[in-house]
Amino acid sequence: MDLGTRLITGEDGQPFPFDPGAFFLELLLTGGPEGEQWELLRGTSDLASWLVDSRLALTAPIEAEDVRIRPAELRAIKHLRDTLWTVTQVIAAGEEPNEDELETINAAAESSLRPRVALDTGVCEWATPITGTQVLGTAAREAIDVIGGDRIDRLRECEAEDCGLLFLDTSRPGNRRWCSMQRCGNRNKVKAYRERQAQD
Template identity: 60%
Template sequence: MSGEGRLLTGPAGERYRFDPGGFWLELLVTGGPGAHRRHEILHTPDDLAAWLVDSRLAAIAPLAAGDLRIKPMELHDIKRFRDSMWTVARDLAHGRRPVPGALALINDGAAASPRPRIDPATGARAWHTPLSGVQVLGAAAREAIDLITGPAATRVRECAAPDCHLVFLDTSRPGNRRWCSMERCGNRRKVHAYRSRRQAG
């Protein structure tokens, strides 16, 4: 994943960068409950392994698909966690406290996490591999715990566009990010405002 965020494709085929601000929030772009099911991309453990190669987890230390050993039940648990995090993220974005059941799911998921190491050949940060699905879930759950219990909890936002429901952590210095992406929703809003002014004039 580049420093500019993850490359997504909108309903009209437009490509844009989206920076979720955290790994547990990045998981939300893989699908979800209800209307989000049409965006589902994690059908098999191999799908998740391929997705993780370009994730924020891989930005911490490189990952290749062969570094991951994800079992079908682990994929099921990760998707269950992800689906619950949609509600948690929206609760935070709107100033609500997440429900106890969702918090319990986060706590249960935090049991294990990836083990970092220093690559003796390069001196760079790496992961002890193979990584399991339990460790991937643990990385997301522990990050969620850190965010929910810290000051950044007030910086979770839902895109201000009425037809977009992406949720992100606002890491901007002033804390005034409103859009999932200026390339998509921010630009659409600018175009709409411009046309409204033209019509009013």
């Protein structure tokens, strides 16, 4: 599976691939706002392991041992993630986000991962160690680029009634409607087919 594409298990127990289209939206898949039942980032090592297969590794590989995250940084990342959940849902619904939540995103954008040219190989690599503050800032800066830029209308929620997954439509025509064609897209096709059959 491509880096940044995550295997999600639906409520029916069936796994399906999901490409959120952006790192800050991929981060949402690790858990939800306070009170939600699932949480993948229970400790700092969980985040380090998760980053290895994240969209950040599309730029350059990430080794878990190169990631140094303090507990306070993990808490800050989870707080940003919860804020991003709220802000992106509001924007995808065509509404205006709360100013305090936008300021939380702005304040998190202080630092970011630093790409560099490896002196021995001449290829791109991440400057190490990778800190939690850098991960936090990278997610925040990418969110700011989308929310405050001309791609804001590409921030979407899956159109299936029983799906709340958010994604950035990176397709050339800009007509992505579903979290995954293998799941919600296919279910919509089956539903539409059955409705047509019932009308005949």
